[in-house]
């Protein structure tokens with residue numbers, strides 16, 4: 031647990047608890063014993079603490095911290111801290127790997143810190159809903175000041191060795207053999223006075239400005255925290271660092287207890303383990319096919335087809351992971367643009383050497399030798415099938431063919447090939463080089479090996495891969511459907527878009543549903559609805575009531591916005607903006623092609639079509655049209671400058687548009703809706719409960735095999751607030767399944783034609799039988 035050895039006058043304590051040398055109570059007990067032994071031994075004049083194997087201790091062991099061993103763990107930790115801080119012999123910490131949380135705090139309690147250049151230090155407890163409760167909130171500000179301590183602790187960010195040296199957190203960077211250097215360093219400081227080496231005895235450098243600093247940062251922290259209590263509690267603890275050390279430690283302990291016993295800490299620790307647990311996938315259809323039994327194909331080279339925003343982002347992710355990439359794009363201008371974006375991004379990340387791993391081409395035959403292809407063309411089934419047909423012929427027979435689709439049928443895509451066992455969905459999220467989620471979709475014929483390959487790929491490229499089944503929208507987008515519908519129905523009843531957004535953002539999402547669709551592009555859903563023949567232009571059959579489709583309630587407001595060119599931020603206007611008049615639009619509308627910025631006057635094109643609506647639809651959906659095959663059309667009004675000032679270029683600040691509000695008002699009147707006041711609580715419940723209810727359907731159908739898979743999808747792909755643990759965790763542990771059921775019953779009785787509010791049979795069953803999501807496969811083994 032902590033190996034003791036001596037090198038002349040130097041005692042070396044090496045923590046040995048693989049894989050990360052985390053502090054269990056036994057490790058800490060062994061450290062206490064080692065320290066006592068070294069203190070007792072008159073031949074020992076200095077002490078080195080290090081980690082054996084790959085790292086210095088990465089913090090407290092979370093399994094113990096969360097369980098019944100928390101109290102002995104804490105008391106042992108405090109004992110170590112006291113021994114170290116009061117020791118009369120110099121203690122040197124030799125840091126390599128990741129000195130995190132309690133590990134870093136142990137180093138701060140010591141008298142000297144040496145680190146190798148690759149070492150990383152951090153206090154990441156805030157991400158676990160806690161604070162650095164082993165003296166971190168008291169010692170860090172004494173070194174770096176309150177301002178920097180607030181920044182480092184509330185962000186939990188990594189501090190690289192060189193930065194730590196600059197900040198005074200380490201005393202020396204060691205290039206050679208760390209242990210040898212540390213022993214020799216320890217020897218060199220033997221007998222020197224220790225008082226000024228004890229951080230606990232120092233005063234906070236910016237103590238006189240503490241209130242000012244806290245006041246100045248509070249607003250930003252609150253905004254970023256989005257409902258999480260840990261960041262502000264960290265600030266309160268740091269504020270106490272200006273008190274005498276013992277008083278500050280007592281305050282830290284009280285606040286730590288408050289956080290440790292909060293539901294948010296439990297939720298965030300569930301997120302930590304769930305993020306890792308999704309790697310342990312098993313095939314819902316056959317549990318014998320799982321991460322242990324299925325062997326992935328080794329992937330060294332990947333073809334990416336389509337160099338749009340997604341294709342470029344995927345390429346960056348692959349290159350950053352050291353894979354060889356062949357990027358294919360049949361439009362030269364688009365290809366050049368993508369190359370520039372890739373180059374710029376890699377340069378920003380100081381990874382320009384990775385460009386040498388990239389081949390770009392307009393010729394499919396260049397893909398003949400890659401191990402895998404990820405298709406990232408326009409979201410259109412016909413087009414994707416065509417691409418897969420080609421890939422099937424060109425690529426080597428063992429190559430895996432993956433489609434980056436956000437909801438199209440993987441089986442239909444696979445059927446275009448003679449190797450459906452090698453076809454799989456890999457749903458990346460935009461921006462693909464930033465977003466951590468990779469939703470991997472198996473089809474009816476996808477082999478275990480192919481599933482294992484894409485799950486492994488996720489890990490290789492630093493993403494969180496979640497395995498899900500094939501259905502429209504898969505897990506994430508399918509659950510988003512009811513959420514969006516309910517948001518629209520709320521507009522019909524009297525809420526304005528910005529009120530819906532505000533309520534959802536207050537719950538903790540970075541963006542409400544309307545700002546989110548404005549950002550993503552309102553045409554994405556529109557295109558899907560048109561393909562499904564749901565919109566007024568293409569359906570419904572004449573005898574269907576105006577606000578119904580296939581027996582379900584339907585709100586055409588988004589279609590109306592799209593028809594007016596309000597596709598979202600890209601057109602400078604979305605739900606938050608509206609064209610002044612349709613006639614104006616026909617007069618003045620232009621199409622700007624993103625690739626080259628050229629502008630076409632629609633009036634000229636209109637000569638060949640019947641109506642403007644038809645023209646817009648044709649252009650947006652004509653994936654085989656030469657103009658649009660490799661570009662995204664952006665519709666803009668001739669009056670763009672005055673329209674766009676609501677979404678300034680580069681700004682995401684959405685301002686409510688009176689014209690949209692009037693349009694909604696007219697719509698309510700036309701369809702006989704009576705405007706009423708609706709509380710934020712009702713907005714949140716109706717939107718989120720209908721999303722969660724869909725999650726129960728998804729589990730019931732085996733599309734997701736565990737509730738934690740759904741949680742991880744929402745946390746890493748959709749901005750679900752981390753401190754709530756994810757939708758399924760939140761509803762089970764915070765709201766309660768029974769309450770969810772009763773609320774859904776109440777709402778569905780009030781809105782019998784909102785089918786997504788009808789409680790799922792699985793939910794009913796679980797409440798009736800007292801079942802839990804854990805029993806369904808949510809693994810709580812570590813909680």
Ligand SMILES: CCCCCCC/C=C/C(=O)SCCNC(=O)CCNC(=O)[C@H](O)C(C)(C)COP(=O)(O)OP(=O)(O)OC[C@H]1O[C@@H](n2cnc3c(N)ncnc32)[C@H](O)[C@@H]1OP(=O)(O)O
Nearest residue numbers: 052088089090091092093100104130131132154163164306
């Ligand atoms: C009432 C008591 C109060 C006491 C106050 C004490 C104050 C101190 C608090 C703390 O120290 S909290 C913990 C702070 N440390 C962390 O948050 C580190 C968390 N870990 C990581 O960030 C990463 O694991 C890593 C260290 C950067 C390594 O990443 P890598 O990708 O290499 O490996 P992983 O797959 O993440 O982890 C491997 C394996 O280890 C498990 N694990 C990681 N950290 C912990 C931990 N702190 N406790 C327990 N287990 C941990 C992780 O789940 C993986 O397990 P498997 O999935 O392989 O089973």
